[in-house]
Amino acid sequence: MYRIVRKEALKPTVILYEIEAPMIAKKAEPGQFIILRVDELGERIPITIHDFDREKGTVTIIVQTIGATTEKLSHKQEGDCLQDFVGPLGKPTETEGKKKVCVVGGGVGCAIAYPVLKKFHDCGAEVHAVVGFKNKDLVILEDKFRAVSSVLKICTDDGSYGQKGLVTQALQELLDEGNVYDEIFAIGPMIMMKFVSKTTAPYGIPTTVSMSPIMIDGTGMCGGCRLTVGGETKFACVDGPDFDGHQVDWDLAVKRNQMYSEFERRKYEETCNLFKKEAE
Amino acid sequence: MPNMSLKKNEMPSQDPNIRNKNFLEVALGYTEEQALDEAARCLNCKNHPCVGGCPVNVKIPEFIKKINEHDFEGAYQVIHETSSLPAVCGRVCPQESQCEKYCVRGIKGEPVGIGRLERFVADWHNEHSTEQPARPASNGHKVAIIGSGPAGLTCAGDLAKKGYEVTVFEALHLAGGVLVYGIPEFRLPKSIVQKEVDGLKAMGVKVETNMVIGRVCSIDELMEEYGFEAVFIGSGAGLPMFMHIPGENLKGVYSANEFLTRINLMKAYRADSDTPIMDLHGKKVAVVGGGNVAMDAARCSKRLGADVYVVYRRGMEELPARKEEVEHAIEEGIIFKTLNNPVQINGDSEDRVASMTCIEMELGEPDASGRRRPVEKPGSEFDLSVDAVIMSLGTSPNPLIKSTTQGLEVNKKGGIIVNEDGLTSREGVYAGGDAVTGAATVILAMGAGKLAAKSIDEYLMSK
Numbered sequence: 001m002y003r004i005v006r007k008e009a010l011k012p013t014v015i016l017y018e019i020e021a022p023m024i025a026k027k028a029e030p031g032q033f034i035i036l037r038v039d040e041l042g043e044r045i046p047i048t049i050h051d052f053d054r055e056k057g058t059v060t061i062i063v064q065t066i067g068a069t070t071e072k073l074s075h076k077q078e079g080d081c082l083q084d085f086v087g088p089l090g091k092p093t094e095t096e097g098k099k100k101v102c103v104v105g106g107g108v109g110c111a112i113a114y115p116v117l118k119k120f121h122d123c124g125a126e127v128h129a130v131v132g133f134k135n136k137d138l139v140i141l142e143d144k145f146r147a148v149s150s151v152l153k154i155c156t157d158d159g160s161y162g163q164k165g166l167v168t169q170a171l172q173e174l175l176d177e178g179n180v181y182d183e184i185f186a187i188g189p190m191i192m193m194k195f196v197s198k199t200t201a202p203y204g205i206p207t208t209v210s211m212s213p214i215m216i217d218g219t220g221m222c223g224g225c226r227l228t229v230g231g232e233t234k235f236a237c238v239d240g241p242d243f244d245g246h247q248v249d250w251d252l253a254v255k256r257n258q259m260y261s262e263f264e265r266r267k268y269e270e271t272c273n274l275f276k277k278e279a280e
Numbered sequence: 281m282p283n284m285s286l287k288k289n290e291m292p293s294q295d296p297n298i299r300n301k302n303f304l305e306v307a308l309g310y311t312e313e314q315a316l317d318e319a320a321r322c323l324n325c326k327n328h329p330c331v332g333g334c335p336v337n338v339k340i341p342e343f344i345k346k347i348n349e350h351d352f353e354g355a356y357q358v359i360h361e362t363s364s365l366p367a368v369c370g371r372v373c374p375q376e377s378q379c380e381k382y383c384v385r386g387i388k389g390e391p392v393g394i395g396r397l398e399r400f401v402a403d404w405h406n407e408h409s410t411e412q413p414a415r416p417a418s419n420g421h422k423v424a425i426i427g428s429g430p431a432g433l434t435c436a437g438d439l440a441k442k443g444y445e446v447t448v449f450e451a452l453h454l455a456g457g458v459l460v461y462g463i464p465e466f467r468l469p470k471s472i473v474q475k476e477v478d479g480l481k482a483m484g485v486k487v488e489t490n491m492v493i494g495r496v497c498s499i500d501e502l503m504e505e506y507g508f509e510a511v512f513i514g515s516g517a518g519l520p521m522f523m524h525i526p527g528e529n530l531k532g533v534y535s536a537n538e539f540l541t542r543i544n545l546m547k548a549y550r551a552d553s554d555t556p557i558m559d560l561h562g563k564k565v566a567v568v569g570g571g572n573v574a575m576d577a578a579r580c581s582k583r584l585g586a587d588v589y590v591v592y593r594r595g596m597e598e599l600p601a602r603k604e605e606v607e608h609a610i611e612e613g614i615i616f617k618t619l620n621n622p623v624q625i626n627g628d629s630e631d632r633v634a635s636m637t638c639i640e641m642e643l644g645e646p647d648a649s650g651r652r653r654p655v656e657k658p659g660s661e662f663d664l665s666v667d668a669v670i671m672s673l674g675t676s677p678n679p680l681i682k683s684t685t686q687g688l689e690v691n692k693k694g695g696i697i698v699n700e701d702g703l704t705s706r707e708g709v710y711a712g713g714d715a716v717t718g719a720a721t722v723i724l725a726m727g728a729g730k731l732a733a734k735s736i737d738e739y740l741m742s743k
């Protein structure tokens with residue numbers, strides 16, 4: 001079983017879990033993910049590896065509570081165990097040989113962006129970071145970002161912290177200021193990654209995005225995670241999750257992710273009701 | 281006196297119009313009486329042609345004779361000498377093209393129901409036997425098995441009996457391979473597979489789930505760091521194929537693997553499962569393909585409330601699925617649109633599947649495989665209105681093991697190359713089952729696991 005050794009609510013709905021998984025910790029690289037199941041009959045959900053400690057044998061993940069499974073997870077406490085935890089899956093992000101990069105993160109995607117950003121930094125690149133949140137209350141990991149980036153722009157939709165507006169505006173400003181990047185790396189909601197890719201396209205800057213389609217096995221067996229990239233079918237769990245943002249068929253990817261919205265809404269309600277009843 | 285009836289004893293089954301709404305087992309199994317009556321049809325032929333048709337040469341007349349003698353446990357022991365998964369094979373072997381194809385009773389009338397008898401004997405054993413598998417004394421040698429399908433489970437079992445310390449590494453959270461994620465409950469109850477896995481554990485086999493070999497640890501590391509002296513690769517052929525036609529990534533297009541995994545492994549048909557599946561009540565589904573996988577996908581769709589078409593480019597005669605599955609599918613109300621091939625899937629404004637454009641086919645000259653090649657009839661395109669499409673076109677071996685193992689050779693189709701002992705191009709590394717042959721059958725995978733166990737034993741004993 002996979003024990004939760006540390007749990008820390010970064011925000012009420014954004015929770016960090018440090019999980020005992022020595023073999024995964026030994027192999028994990030930035031950009032890779034794990035798949036977990038909270039309990040028997042639970043769904044398999046993919047979560048990016050935020051950090052790992054090879055000596056301690058732990059893997060850290062940051063999870064946003066948005067539906068039934070992440071809600072169930074949020075009720076697990078330190079010392080509790082997860083039913084299943086498998087990885088590291090997917091290809092690591094390529095961070096070698098870059099001189100200057102800009103990492104763009106949106107919302108909880110920032111949790112995923114962090115290890116990639118740090119690896120770029122450790123590989124000797126000059127790193128700029130643009131991170132966006134809905135409002136001040138949802139800002140996470142600011143200190144960690146500051147420590148590894150020479151320019152950090154924090155945006156909030158409502159202007160309650162940092163600069164008001166979308167990450168694409170802040171990115172545009174950096175580009176207008178004459179910054180030339182070897183690569184732009186975007187992680188966040190699909191719609192954000194789509195517009196980051198649109199923003200960088202006229203500049204011809206290689207833009208990598210970390211795709212998050214619906215997955216089941218994560219080993220290339222089901223094909224459920226497939227995307228159309230450059231006119232070809234790719235399996236995000238084995239060919240990705242990183243892809244060339246200028247080649248992704250965004251509209252299809254966004255729609256495929258909404259495949260089960262109705263079921264998900266219903267399950268979420270059921271789960272919340274269940275926990276409410278237990279609390280009574 | 282043999283029973284000279286020309287017909288097999290019929291298999292008692294759930295009524296088609298009831299079973300096509302539930303996931304309980306379709307075929308209920310022979311009663312003792314039926315089994316005895318069927319066993320009496322065997323002529324105990326001296327040259328027993330049936331045995332040659334079985335890939336693992338189950339001693340068919342011998343086990344049937346034991347049934348005649350009311351010695352059901354004895355019959356089980358005879359089968360178990362050569363087959364480790366009789367309860368599974370009795371249910372899923374394509375008997376009509378293997379053992380039963382060569383049965384002399386089939387020359388005039390129907391062959392002996394060998395598979396049904398095998399199932400009867402195995403179920404009888406599972407129900408009545410209280411004997412716990414003994415835990416053999418360890419011989420101190422460690423062997424790693426990758427994949428817990430029929431190939432891996434069989435190899436593990438045979439080695440464990442000889443005293444090897446065996447660890448099975450499985451990528452998914454449950455052991456059993458296709459037997460748990462692919463073949464549906466109504467054809468192969470999962471409790472049967474679980475019993476096999478529990479039996480192995482009782483013999484001391486360690487089963488490590490959630491271990492994707494090649495990612496969490498490579499074969500080289502298993503051998504160098506973890507002290508495994510030999511490795512058996514039974515990783516199957518899990519990579520689904522697509523047709524690469526327009527519209528294949530629309531919402532509502534599944535690979536059969538995804539659809540069946542959601543249903544079988546994740547239990548999406550149950551209300552208490554957290555895994556979603558498309559709501560198919562009152563919807564139309566097209567299943568593309570004609571093999572066992574297609575039949576399973578079609579019959580699962582039916583059970584989820586859909587009207588189902590099987591779209592296959594050859595004719596009814598050419599369907600590669602087990603005969604019984606096709607018969608069951610027809611009884612359950614599945615509509616066969618044979619001699620048709622999809623050319624495009626069309627979506628609505630939300631990118632949901634709305635219809636599939638097909639073209640009619642006719643059979644031309646025989647191809648290399650001897651089957652008549654389907655050719656398109658020009659101008660015969662038509663639209664089939666459907667809400668979901670399930671691609672059941674076959675699978676190929678997953679490249680992960682190959683790409684992470686130095687010097688492991690594979691053929692053009694990605695199958696691992698082995699010699700007649702099941703040995704790969706790497707010393708101490710053996711392989712078998714679908715990972716070698718591409719998608720095949722349970723019994724062939726099991727046979728390959730047995731062969732590799734024997735070779736691994738000889739290799740380690742002579743080292």
Ligand SMILES: Cc1cc2nc3c(=O)[nH]c(=O)nc-3n(C[C@H](O)[C@H](O)[C@H](O)COP(=O)(O)OP(=O)(O)OC[C@H]3O[C@@H](n4cnc5c(N)ncnc54)[C@H](O)[C@@H]3O)c2cc1C
Nearest residue numbers: 045046047048063064067068069070212213214215257264
């Ligand atoms: C490679 C990858 C990495 C990810 N990393 C993180 C991460 O680090 N932190 C984080 O909070 N989230 C991450 N996600 C998203 C996370 O998997 C979903 O939030 C989670 O599955 C939601 O489950 P739920 O039951 O709570 O919500 P639901 O109500 O089931 O779903 C809410 C939304 O999440 C998405 N989703 C649902 N099921 C899946 C699934 N099986 N696979 C992928 N997406 C799904 C859909 O867009 C859906 O509309 C990642 C997804 C992928 C594919």
Ligand SMILES: Cc1cc2nc3c(=O)[nH]c(=O)nc-3n(C[C@H](O)[C@H](O)[C@H](O)COP(=O)(O)OP(=O)(O)OC[C@H]3O[C@@H](n4cnc5c(N)ncnc54)[C@H](O)[C@@H]3O)c2cc1C
Nearest residue numbers: 427429430431451457458462493516713714720721722725
């Ligand atoms: C839907 C369906 C219906 C079928 N019906 C029939 C039938 O009626 N009769 C019949 O005879 N045959 C049938 N078959 C075919 C039969 O199931 C297969 O030929 C057989 O299961 C192959 O056995 P295997 O042990 O080689 O591989 P599999 O059963 O595929 O098992 C391989 C296992 O290895 C695991 N694995 C893969 N890669 C890794 C890795 N890197 N690390 C760790 N584990 C890994 C997989 O998760 C899987 O559990 C059917 C197949 C399907 C898909």
Ligand code: SF4
Nearest residue numbers: 334338369373378379
């Ligand atoms: S194992 Fe399969 S082929 Fe062999 S006798 Fe049994 S049913 Fe027939």
Ligand code: SF4
Nearest residue numbers: 322323325330383384
């Ligand atoms: S060929 Fe048929 S009748 Fe003869 S021994 Fe085999 S099963 Fe019996």
Ligand code: FES
Nearest residue numbers: 218220222223237
């Ligand atoms: S999640 Fe199944 S193939 Fe990628």
